Amino acid sequence: MNIIEVRNLSRAYGDVKAVDDISFDVAEGEIFAFLGPNGAGKSTTIKMLTTLLKPTTGTIRVNGHDPVTESDAVRHSFGIVFQDSAVDDELTAWENMEFHGVLYGVPKVRRRQRIDELLTFVELSDRRNSQVKEFSGGMRRRLEIARGLLHTPRVVFLDEPTLGLDPQTRNHMWSYLQQLNQSDKTTVFFSTHYMEEAERVAQRIAIIDHGKIVAMGTAASLREETKTESLEEAFLALTGKTIRAEEGSSTDRMRMIARSRRGR
Amino acid sequence: MGPAIYIMWLRQMKRFLRSRARIVASLAQPLLFLVTFGFGFSAIFRQAGAGNYINFLAPGIVAMAIVFSSVFSGIEVMWDRQFGFLKETLVAPVPRTALMLGRTLGGATVALIQGVLVLVVTILIGFRPAPWALLVPAIIVMALIAVIFTAFGTAMGARIRDMQGFQLIMNFIIMPIFFLSGALFPLAGLPAVMYWIVRIDPLSYGVDALRGLLINASHFGLALDLGVLVAVAAALLSIGAYFFSTIEV
Numbered sequence: 001m002n003i004i005e006v007r008n009l010s011r012a013y014g015d016v017k018a019v020d021d022i023s024f025d026v027a028e029g030e031i032f033a034f035l036g037p038n039g040a041g042k043s044t045t046i047k048m049l050t051t052l053l054k055p056t057t058g059t060i061r062v063n064g065h066d067p068v069t070e071s072d073a074v075r076h077s078f079g080i081v082f083q084d085s086a087v088d089d090e091l092t093a094w095e096n097m098e099f100h101g102v103l104y105g106v107p108k109v110r111r112r113q114r115i116d117e118l119l120t121f122v123e124l125s126d127r128r129n130s131q132v133k134e135f136s137g138g139m140r141r142r143l144e145i146a147r148g149l150l151h152t153p154r155v156v157f158l159d160e161p162t163l164g165l166d167p168q169t170r171n172h173m174w175s176y177l178q179q180l181n182q183s184d185k186t187t188v189f190f191s192t193h194y195m196e197e198a199e200r201v202a203q204r205i206a207i208i209d210h211g212k213i214v215a216m217g218t219a220a221s222l223r224e225e226t227k228t229e230s231l232e233e234a235f236l237a238l239t240g241k242t243i244r245a246e247e248g249s250s251t252d253r254m255r256m257i258a259r260s261r262r263g264r
Numbered sequence: 265m266g267p268a269i270y271i272m273w274l275r276q277m278k279r280f281l282r283s284r285a286r287i288v289a290s291l292a293q294p295l296l297f298l299v300t301f302g303f304g305f306s307a308i309f310r311q312a313g314a315g316n317y318i319n320f321l322a323p324g325i326v327a328m329a330i331v332f333s334s335v336f337s338g339i340e341v342m343w344d345r346q347f348g349f350l351k352e353t354l355v356a357p358v359p360r361t362a363l364m365l366g367r368t369l370g371g372a373t374v375a376l377i378q379g380v381l382v383l384v385v386t387i388l389i390g391f392r393p394a395p396w397a398l399l400v401p402a403i404i405v406m407a408l409i410a411v412i413f414t415a416f417g418t419a420m421g422a423r424i425r426d427m428q429g430f431q432l433i434m435n436f437i438i439m440p441i442f443f444l445s446g447a448l449f450p451l452a453g454l455p456a457v458m459y460w461i462v463r464i465d466p467l468s469y470g471v472d473a474l475r476g477l478l479i480n481a482s483h484f485g486l487a488l489d490l491g492v493l494v495a496v497a498a499a500l501l502s503i504g505a506y507f508f509s510t511i512e513v
Contacts, residue, residue, distance in 0.1 A: 047512075052354060052355060052512060052513050053512050053513070071357075073357075076357045080355055085348050086352045087349065088349050090282055091275065095275075098271075100352070100356075102267050102268070102270075102271040104356060105267065105357070
């Protein structure tokens with residue numbers, strides 16, 4: 001069964017097409033990597049999959065539901081770790097978890113038990129009552145992963161989850177996620193800039209550039225297709241060597257819109 | 265929807281109680297107005313035969329404290345956007361209306377607490393409400409003012425993305441609303457144009473209701489005051505809920 005189905009999905013900002021007619025499926029229980037240079041459309045796609053942004057055209061199914069018309073069903077199905085930190089600094093680790101659990105309607109007894117389990121799982125249970133503002137970047141990430149898993153989602157989205165993390169934390173994080181993927185068949189959908197990470201953990205990889213999927217398959221098949229030795233070389237062969245502008249923030253989007261208006 | 269509203273409210277309360285600096289800072293400005301205007305104009309006010317200026321001014325200053333604290337909730341929405349927490353709430357399987365209502369009730373509760381603190385300070389400085397029993401309905405009016413301006417701030421926070429934009433709102437909407445509300449001066453005998461501006465300012469009715477209850481000096485009458493306040497609150501809550509339902513990040 002496919003947990004994610006995307007057909008002819010596009011999203012335009014003004015005249016600029018951030019995502020341009022992409023289609024792909026992710027099977028249940030898969031670890032799927034989404035690679036692409038800055039501004040390729042990774043974050044925009046994840047935002048559309050997670051109900052934060054409406055597609056301009058095309059259809060999406062997440063766990064069998066449409067993010068536009070059945071947003072609540074979709075929201076129950078996934079957990080997400082955003083590119084930038086999304087925890088409340090003034091609250092404690094435990095309070096952030098509790099807040100999430102209540103919003104997702106996890107019943108109290110089960111909620112408290114899951115919070116204990118997950119804080120232990122990400123090795124934060126001794127810091128449960130510390131305010132998040134005292135946490136390091138790695139600790140925040142671990143907390144966000146624990147939080148994203150609290151309502152036992154069928155699929156976890158991670159948008160460049162390891163950005164700015166040291167190798168120790170990165171390894172830790174992936175071992176949690178792989179463990180979870182094995183035990184609960186939780187689907188993992190992530191975007192990253194680290195090719196060796198994608199090569200190591202992802203079962204299938206899609207490479208997106210200028211809003212279009214330029215290649216999709218296992219790391220081995222991508223290397224074969226491009227006749228290269230590593231995923232990094234394959235990636236460069238597919239996307240070229242030009243340096244791209246940053247994507248993502250609202251200011252950048254404003255700039256994109258401004259640019260497209262000037263071009264008219 | 266209930267639990268979501270409650271947890272949003274609880275978060276605001278926790279954040280407020282943890283930032284003592286904000287509690288103190290929020291008292292400073294109203295106090296400055298009360299002391300400088302209150303004592304500064306009190307002699308002239310009395311000579312003009314208008315009575316005790318501190319008594320006249322105190323309800324206006326209480327309203328002011330509530331308005332400024334309420335609008336601050338809009339800045340909190342922008343902070344949440346900046347620090348990413350807004351997204352955490354936007355992907356949650358709850359109606360956006362619940363998020364908006366929870367935020368508004370939380371912010372309004374904080375503003376009401378600050379309003380009550382300022383009211384206590386005005387009493388310490390020499391304000392004498394009469395009769396004391398009407399403090400209870402006065403607090404209900406304060407809560408209405410808090411809901412109106414928190415809903416306004418939250419709705420703006422959903423639409424405005426930067427501090428500069430919010431600064432414009434403060435300077436061109438909130439400051440005029442405060443200065444034209446009759447918080448500082450009596451409404452009788454104003455030039456006609458200004459009087460009509462005062463009449464379209466929703467805060468005028470809030471200040472007037474407080475004066476009606478606390479010093480028995482209502483200009484519009486309590487029924488009209490409450491009617492306008494409830495209608496404006498309902499309208500702003502609806503607009504805010506709509507703005508929240510359309511947020512994309």
